[in-house]
Amino acid sequence: MKLLTRIWLAAGITAYAAAICGAAEQGPYIGYVYPAGGRQGTVFKVKARGQRLRNISDIYFSGKGVSASVTGYVGAGGLLNAVQQEELRRRINKLLAKRSPGQNKPVPDAEKPPEAALPDLPELRNLEQMTPAQLRKVYDKFLNFGKRPKPPIAEEVTLEVTIDPNAALGDREVRFRTPAGLTNPVVFQVGQIAEVCEPDKDEEPPAAPSVLQAPVVLNGQIMPGGVDRFTLNLKKNERLFIAAQARKLIPYLADAVPGWFQAVMAVYDSNGKELAFADDCGFDPDPAIIFQPPQDGEYTIAIRDAIYRGREDFVYRIAVAGEELIRPIFPSGTRGGVRICTPSAEWQPRLRYWDNLPEYNETEPNNTGKTAQHIALPHIANGCISSPEDKDVFRFSGRAGDVVAAEVYARRAGSPLDSLLRLIDTKGRVIAWNDDHKDLESGLLTHHADSRLSARLPADGDYFIQISDATRHGGEEFFYSLRIGAPKPDFALCLTPASLNVTAGGATVATVYAARKDGWDGDIELTLKDAPEGFVLGGACI
Incomplete structure (x- = not known):
């Protein structure tokens, strides 16, 4: 069974390019955009750095309500000849x-x-x-x-970005189109909170730093040995969430050691005393702090790299806000498994191929076979491992030879649950179990803690699915969604590189990875959708 295939894409030969052949030249590249987001209903400047960014003709944002135009370009040689x-x-x-x-x-x-x-x-x-x-x-x-900036970010483009007042909140992707092709996508965020950028590091620092008010989003770039500080006027006992985003914006920096910006963050009072510190948030590497000022006054938020590295693409955003305004940024109510606010009313943990299945919420007590919750298959159970010793048990009926699949969706949705899943018969025998199942679609997840099992039932009768935490932890934030039913063979595809650029009369090579699910073992035929006339796809079967 193949998990990947290499494909080649050829473009039709035109009269002006009949002599061109072979692989296309390396395409354009975006290293970062700064600031990496903005507020609804605003127009502002954004700086992007990368390679081969001259003569941008189009700027594409995913979703609706965000547009941009190019207002300036500086090549790798700088502003002066x-x-x-x-x-x-x-x-x-x-x-x-x-x-x-x-x-x-x-x-x-x-x-x-x-x-x-x-x-x-x-x-x-x-x-x-x-x-x-x-x-x-x-x-x-x-x-x-x-x-000067390193070669991957040597060129600079200045954009004027416009965000409509009703643009949807959340993460977008932005790409540029140049004569050399289409760039890679980078994260760009749309928010509803006022935004500020740190003072330009090329200018003289102000005599006295500006005092800001929450809620606010703080934007900046960490340079070598640098510590960025922002002063805010806060009210006593106001419960604030201070959440940094760094790796969320740029997960990996190919030529940095280690290959990412590891942000650490602290809060100080007006006397310079450290009141709070964070270098992560649960299993999320970006730091977050829940902070209640002990008294009215000025407080300083400081951010830096863990080992004092830095350069232009060490970009960050820090949201400082109360629960109502922080929730759209973290709709699950958690970050790295840490509960920071109540979930959005419309938020539900789901995988795309779980649609249109009946759902039930678990009801306690359901810790044993005697108190197990009866369900009919197929079924989605939404529940919570509320304490370290909690086990949720679901009972169903099956026939000999039936194949039953069960999958947990928790860690991938931001829950700290490290699920342990067991299929048990009425005599207490464990027919199948699973702790961790690797999801190839969640490449940035460092611990694949969600469980999945599939087994053929040996006899007619009742069976139990038991879910617990493998590390014996629990709490209200240990939520999960559990699918139980017959397997639904499916697959997901991943293309690398993310953008394919090919010259007329030329060809380019890419790799397509297939993540096979629930026993899918058939061939996967690849085709070009809505491709211009003259494009040919080869090697397109996995």
């Missing part, structure tokens, strides 16, 4: 030597620098009035190539 760079170097060198003779090491000068006009940029105005420290800051930004 070679002649302008040498002219700026000469002027800074001259000013440093004049202002602080013998105290500052001059910036290396060219042997014969050409005379050139500098572009009208805010950072280059009034060079003659700048201090030596300010001049060296200008030098670092425009001339110090060692401090």
